[in-house]
Amino acid sequence: MESFMHQFFQQLINGVSLGSIYALIALGYTMIYGIIKLINFAHGDIYMLGAYFGFYATTTLGLPFIPAIIFSMACAAIAGIIIERIAYRPMRNAPRIAILITAIGVSFFLEYGMILLVSPQPRTFPAVFSATVYNMGPLVANSQQLVILLSSIILMAVLTYIVNKTKAGKAMRAVSFDADAARLMGINIDRVISTTFALGSALAAAGGVLVGVYYNSIDPLMGMMPGLKAFVAAVLGGIGIIPGAMIGGIILGVVEAMVSGFLSSTFRDAAAFGILILILLYKPSGLLGKNVREKV
Amino acid sequence: MNPIRKFDLKALVASVIIFAVVQGLILAEVIGPFWELNIILICINIILAVSLNLINGYTGQFSIGHAGFMAVGAYTGAIITVKLGLPFELALVVATVCAGFLGFLIGLPTLRLDGDYLAIATLGLGEIIRICILNIDYVGGASGLMGIPRLTTFAYIFWIMIAIIFFIKNFKNSALGRCCLAIRENEIAADTMGINTTKYKVMAFTLGASFAGTAGCLFSHYFFLAHPASFTFMRSFDILTMVVLGGLGSMTGAITGATLLTFISAYLSDYPEWRMVIYSVTMIVLMLHRPQGLFGSEELSRKMFKFGGKNNGRAAEGR
Numbered sequence: 103m104e105s106f107m108h109q110f111f112q113q114l115i116n117g118v119s120l121g122s123i124y125a126l127i128a129l130g131y132t133m134i135y136g137i138i139k140l141i142n143f144a145h146g147d148i149y150m151l152g153a154y155f156g157f158y159a160t161t162t163l164g165l166p167f168i169p170a171i172i173f174s175m176a177c178a179a180i181a182g183i184i185i186e187r188i189a190y191r192p193m194r195n196a197p198r199i200a201i202l203i204t205a206i207g208v209s210f211f212l213e214y215g216m217i218l219l220v221s222p223q224p225r226t227f228p229a230v231f232s233a234t235v236y237n238m239g240p241l242v243a244n245s246q247q248l249v250i251l252l253s254s255i256i257l258m259a260v261l262t263y264i265v266n267k268t269k270a271g272k273a274m275r276a277v278s279f280d281a282d283a284a285r286l287m288g289i290n291i292d293r294v295i296s297t298t299f300a301l302g303s304a305l306a307a308a309g310g311v312l313v314g315v316y317y318n319s320i321d322p323l324m325g326m327m328p329g330l331k332a333f334v335a336a337v338l339g340g341i342g343i344i345p346g347a348m349i350g351g352i353i354l355g356v357v358e359a360m361v362s363g364f365l366s367s368t369f370r371d372a373a374a375f376g377i378l379i380l381i382l383l384y385k386p387s388g389l390l391g392k393n394v395r396e397k398v
Numbered sequence: 399m400n401p402i403r404k405f406d407l408k409a410l411v412a413s414v415i416i417f418a419v420v421q422g423l424i425l426a427e428v429i430g431p432f433w434e435l436n437i438i439l440i441c442i443n444i445i446l447a448v449s450l451n452l453i454n455g456y457t458g459q460f461s462i463g464h465a466g467f468m469a470v471g472a473y474t475g476a477i478i479t480v481k482l483g484l485p486f487e488l489a490l491v492v493a494t495v496c497a498g499f500l501g502f503l504i505g506l507p508t509l510r511l512d513g514d515y516l517a518i519a520t521l522g523l524g525e526i527i528r529i530c531i532l533n534i535d536y537v538g539g540a541s542g543l544m545g546i547p548r549l550t551t552f553a554y555i556f557w558i559m560i561a562i563i564f565f566i567k568n569f570k571n572s573a574l575g576r577c578c579l580a581i582r583e584n585e586i587a588a589d590t591m592g593i594n595t596t597k598y599k600v601m602a603f604t605l606g607a608s609f610a611g612t613a614g615c616l617f618s619h620y621f622f623l624a625h626p627a628s629f630t631f632m633r634s635f636d637i638l639t640m641v642v643l644g645g646l647g648s649m650t651g652a653i654t655g656a657t658l659l660t661f662i663s664a665y666l667s668d669y670p671e672w673r674m675v676i677y678s679v680t681m682i683v684l685m686l687h688r689p690q691g692l693f694g695s696e697e698l699s700r701k702m703f704k705f706g707g708k709n710n711g712r713a714a715e716g717r
Contacts, residue, residue, distance in 0.1 A: 141514055192686050198513070199460065200689035203642050206635050207681035214674035330525075330631075333518060372529040375522035382519045383507055 108240050113363035114356060119247040119316070121355020122254035126309035127332035128339070128347035129261060130302025136278040136342030137298045139198070143205040144185060145306055146329015147212035152178040152307025153227075153320040154220065160228050167230040171253070171311045175304035182303025183296050191292065209329075216322035224321040227314035250312045257308055258348055261301065265344060270297055278342060327371065331358075334378040340388025349389060353377075406564070413560050417553075424552060434552070436664045438620055441555040442613050443656035445562055447640040448649060449609035452566050454638070455647035455695070456575065457602040458582030459509060460517045462634045463524030464610050467497040469629035470527060471611025472618035473537050476546045479619070481536075486549040490558075490615050497611020498604050500527075505603035509596065512585070524634055532626045542625030543618075550620040558616065562609050567649060569605070578602050582647070639681060645691030650698035655691070 127149050134142045155174035159165045165173060189208050193201045234245040265271035276284040277294045285291050313328075314320045335354045339346025354374060361373040381388065420437065423429045429437070446464060453461045471493035478489035508519045537543045569575045577598045580588040589595050618624040636659070644655030662680065666673040 135514075139514075141518065189682055189686070193689060196685070196689035199454075199642060199646065200685045202517070203639060204682055204685045206639070207678045207685065210674055210678035211682065214678065218671050218675055330521070334522070337515070337518065366533075368533055369529065372526050375526050375529075378522045379508070379519055379526075382511055382515055386511060386515055 111241055113359040115243050117356030117359030119250045121352035122251055123309045123313055124332050124335045124355050125348045125351025126305045128335035128351045130306045131333050132336040132347040133298050133302045140201055144208040146325035147209050148178055148303045149306040149310040150325035152310030153314045156311030174307045174311050178307030179300035179304040182299040186299040213322055224319045227318050227320055246316050331374045334374050338381050340391030343390050346388055346390040417556050440657050440660045441559045442617050443660050444653050445559050445613040446637045447652040447656040448566055449606040450637050451641050451652040453602050453606040457578040461520040462517050462638050463520035464637045465629040465633035466524030466527035467607040467610035468614035470500050471497045471614030472624040475615030476543050476618050476624045480546055493615035494608045494612045498608025501607020502604040505600045509599045521631055528626050528629050542623050544623045546618050546622050550616045555616050642691055645693035647695035648693040651693035
């Protein structure tokens with residue numbers, strides 16, 4: 103029994119740190135979906151790009167951790183804006199499925215373009231700070247996990263502030279509520295969408311750098327699975343709802359850690375998708391979502 | 399003879415001629431093993447694209463878990479021939495039925511969802527199927543099921559493909575198919591008109607899934623093995639791309655899309671590092687310039703060339 107509790111709390115620690123990374127990626131998904139109703143399949147690859155920007159910032163430019171993460175976020179934000187500009191903006195009035203295919207195309211392009219540029223071999227992410235191991239009774243947490251948790255909390259707080267208190271945030275909320283009405287009120291929708299892509303991509307990039315620090319290894323295809331899972335997290339919390347993405351991410355991370363701790367790590371991915379199916383069947387609007395009645 | 403039957407007869411004669419020519423070229427070794435493999439792949443992809451078109455294009459239910467059903471077909475087929483030593487024909491039937499049954503079980507609860515939610519649910523289910531297979535040691539787990547005999551021949555695959563195309567074409571033109579089309583156009587309106595929407599959605603999904611199973615069985619019996627890595631969501635995306643590229647809801651579009659994309663992949667196989675990059679750029683550019691796909695929801699016909707401009711306009715406005 104004691105070993106069970108020990109294992110449980112240990113996996114809880116691992117799960118929360120993994121989950122906060124999912125939450126960072128899920129935030130971008132949820133914001134972009136909220137604003138242009140697009141499942142941005144390329145979002146997971148922005149996270150991969152972020153990890154590479156962070157990698158080059160620390161190795162080539164020799165930046166310490168915090169400037170590196172900011173550099174990576176800035177680069178990814180620009181990448182996000184460019185992608186939206188080139189691939190999604192001309193499709194604003196196209197059928198939904200065509201935009202989805204474009205998103206899949208962009209995702210492939212980023213993945214295989216990066217393979218072409220930096221080779222498919224995984225890179226070792228440099229240790230940006232010394233790893234200290236903290237023992238709390240029988241439980242173990244390391245400094246990476248604390249940094250991940252702390253950075254995610256700070257970033258989410260900043261995002262919440264931007265969305266709720268600033269003018270740009272107000273415009274974002276207005277566009278996601280009703281784009282046509284927002285346009286009539288004089289909001290420049292294109293600019294708001296660009297801002298959303300920039301913010302979402304920056305958060306994903308931060309997640310990428312943190313994962314690089316945590317697992318010490320990055321590769322061009324690292325974004326595929328976390329991207330899909332972050333989408334699951336966004337749906338779990340209620341898509342389009344920002345606190346929902348945070349909660350969804352953490353829950354998903356914890357469940358995954360529990361499944362790999364108590365069952366087998368091969369079932370980890372199945373667990374994530376299992377949650378997705380259950381939530382879609384019983385509460386499709388997500389944990390924090392409200393039911394919207396369908397009108398004809 | 400009414401016009402539909404006449405058309406069927408013409409199509410049948412045309413397919414006999416195509417079959418005779420291709421088979422002749424293969425026997426005369428004008429077509430080498432590389433292109434023979436690609437011709438088989440084209441046939442498999444056509445079956446997959448046409449069956450996905452039944453779900454996505456005709457019924458308007460956005461599914462991206464097709465690879466999962468293909469995996470079920472590939473593995474059940476392989477179990478029948480390799481583990482039980484039964485004939486290939488039986489394997490094809492059982493693979494089709496199993497995939498269809500699973501499609502029925504999955505479709506019943508998930509088809510209540512719509513749009514993006516259904517898409518992501520089917521994607522998740524496809525992955526769950528794959529991960530479950532990955533964990534079954536009886537079928538080889540992560541290393542895949544090996545030692546499958548090559549029983550798929552061009553003759554087999556070609557005629558199965560033609561049969562499936564005819565089946566789906568006739569299904570679309572039947573009363574059942576018209577119900578599916580009504581659901582695609584407007585689900586609430588179809589419901590109001592007394593169409594049991596759940597029934598027809600599940601029917602289309604089950605049929606689509608079972609044909610994907612057939613394709614999977616043919617696939618594993620050509621490539622000697624069934625491996626979980628062949629059935630990831632990447633393959634589902636591939637099939638979806640073929641359908642959308644050709645034009646959702648267009649049978650000839652799905653066939654053209656499957657043929658075209660398989661050819662592009664085959665040509666680019668000499669430059670493996672560039673292959674996916676060019677492939678993805680083609681995909682993006684095509685969607686930017688022709689979001690409704692090559693044919694829109696129209697079928698390829700002589701009329702299309704005569705009134706090309708008019709038809710394109712209607713297709714663009716339609717969906």
